[in-house]
Amino acid sequence: TDGHSHYTMKFSLDNMKGCVMFALEDDKTAVLQKLSAAAQTAKDAGKQSLFGFGWNYLALTMDPPTLAELDNVTHGVSTIIFDQGGHHAFCNSECLKRSGIIDGKGGVLIKEIDGGYLELDDSGYPTGYADERVTGYMMRNGGIDYDELIDDEVAETSIKKTQELLLSTGYIMALDGWSNMFHPSKLYEAANRLDKNGDLMIVFPMTYEVEPWQTDAEIESEIENLASLKETYGTSHVLPEYLKLFMDGVVETKTGAMLKPYKDGTVYKGFWSVDRLAEITKTCNAKGLTVHTHVMGDAAIKDTTDAYIQGGDGTHRNCMVHLRNVRQEDFQRFADNNIACSAGITWHVDGGDESNTYLAEFLEPEYINQAYPIKSFFDAGVKVSSHSDFPANIPCPQDPFGIMEVAVTGTIPDPSTGEMLPVYDKDQLVTVEQAFQALTINGAWQLGLENERGSIKVGKWADFVLADKDVFTCQKADIGKTKVVSTWFEGKMVYAAAYDANTMPFVDVPETAYYYDAVKWAAKNLITEGTDKAHFNPNGIASRAQMVTFLWRAAGCPEPTITETPFTDLNPNGYYYKAVLLAYENGITDGTSETTFEPAKSVSRAEAVSFLWRYAGKPVVNYYMNMSDVASGKYYTEAVRWALAEKITDGTSTTTFSPNDNCLRNQIACFLYRYFVK
Secondary structure, three states, X not given: OEEEEOHHHHHHHHHOOOEEEOOOOXXXXXXXXXXXXXXHHHHHOOOOEEEEEEEOHHHHHHOOOOHHHHHHHHOOOEEEEEXXXXXXXXXXXXXXXXXXXXXXXXXXOOOOOOOEEEEEOOXXXXXXXXXXXXXXXXXXXXXXXXXXXXXXXXXXXXXXHHHHHHHXXXXXXXXXXXXXXXXXXXXXXXXXXXXXXXXXXXXXXXXXXXXXXXXXXXXXXXXXXXXXXXXXXXXXXXXXXXXXXXXXXXXXXXXXXXXXXXXXXXXXXXOOOHHHHHHHHHHHHHOOOEEEEEEOOHXXXXXXXXXXXXXXXXXXXXXEEEOOOOOHHHHHHHXXXXXXXXXOOOOOEOOHHHHHHHHOOOOOHHHHHOOOOHHXXXXXXXXXXXXXXXXXXXXXXXXHHHHHHHHHHOOOEOOOOOOEOOEOOHHHOXXXXXXXXXXXXXXXXXXXXXXXOOOOOOOOOOOEEXXXXXXXXXXXXXXXXXXXXXXXXXXEXXXXXXXXXXXXXXXXXXXXXXXXXXXXXXXXOOOOOOOEOOEOOOOOEOEHHHHHHHHHHHOOOOOOOOXXXXXXXXXXXXXXXXXXXXXXXXXXXXXXXXXXXXXXXXXXXXXXXXXXXXXXXXXXXXXXXXXXXXXXXXXXXXXXXXXXXXXOOOOOOOOOXXXXXXXXXXXXXXXXXXXXXX
């Protein structure tokens, strides 16, 4: 069970009309360029709304786009773009106008909205930046035209793609954490339709979100609407019966509700009072609905626990999700009052020194070092379940076996360097058995289905996964390498791993992409395992370590004869170590200096073809090179000439190679494929 996730949001974004996706490495210039192109496309198609997702909070808020810049590139199309966590957004004037925050003449109608922050400049005018539930206000009050974003086809496709990924990675149940984000009913209708047609082979709990800025009467109406959705679309597999709320935001951006002030004196309170949330909980439980609340800070957790105890009926598993900082006394309160907790059981892995340096600017040490205390849940007898929060899970894995490994070892490779990230508190690592429980029977308990699912027992549904490894006896460091052989739902095999090595394992590599064959070849030959089991991240920037490692694997992983290099910045336990040894031994690289290789540094296109050219023996070719940006006498000149002659690259245009540009993962796959295969 995945106790909280956003699969349908991700796959809706992949397929919906009027959408733009950003990469974490995008700076303001890149964001504005992508926005301009997407807005022009939307305008040309007669669309009035544009939704974006995925920008890097830390990078873009330090150099934010202005409202004028946003207006200039969005061509009058109402636009809102969210960060990768979904808690912060930029919007243009058209979105502010459509949502009633400003009027048609530029006058400010609303300056404060409950549950978040609407940034105003010195004159009291919106800057275009907002956070937390203010973004929900704009989304649900006309800022975005839902019918333009998602139709029946997009809704159904998103659920099919969700099911495909879940079954292939070993999940049978997954709670959808944002079911009414893009349309009040489309997703529920699609799930019901698929189930009635016999095409739904998972249990699909679905949420319905309400906001703190809504009136009590509006909240009551929303609860009635959810009850109606449950009655209309609910089945034994489709469970639209979870009311979703945000009690706070995220600690990392100082919107988490903490009992102690942040170092700068900021006191961020929860979005709901205890009494109001208690009344909502009471009303929901009386109607057969369960409350599902986002909580991060210890104040938010305390208040939500108080509300659940005050308003809950003791039967429904009213749930809290995430739970970053928990007071010690609250663990026992969870256990004593039938409160469900769905935690990121991998999230005790921190972001390393850079992340902790950032957090230390505004968080007290105990809030940093005692984050996501997973073992404490088990110690108190709490039936804590696991969630991935996909796609907001980076760098943690999405699949249950990857999650299990991180939960028990506390190690995960940094996606950019391969170095193992540290953990906040090693005392909070759990056993294999506990991690397994969090992913199976505890997840079923969270959903009130422990008597039907979650374990193999006479009288329960035969839901299970066959894997190629025994996670209880294999090395802990190998648990994440476990592959799903087949997935069974209610006694029927609903997924079987393709033994045809020619199939594409990555959902983010479309068949129409120019790099499709290259990535498929790289996956087949274990040159890459992707950024996780289902994703290759083709447009991600490759590092120097990744380039030499891919080259080494493509060459058959030959053993180096040397055991050390003069490079002092290499980790002997790093995934790339043998590859760098062999590259140095064979003159493929001599590092970035006499003592450094810089494995985490982005590899340029010039470096990538130079590594490959040197591996090929530095062949000399007689070829006229019409590349205006490749000067004679450069270290890469002859490498580029050879690569062009051998059709390993065509350049970035007919007259440019862009030697200093970062080399993307898909480009490296193509370079290697064209050399080794074509």
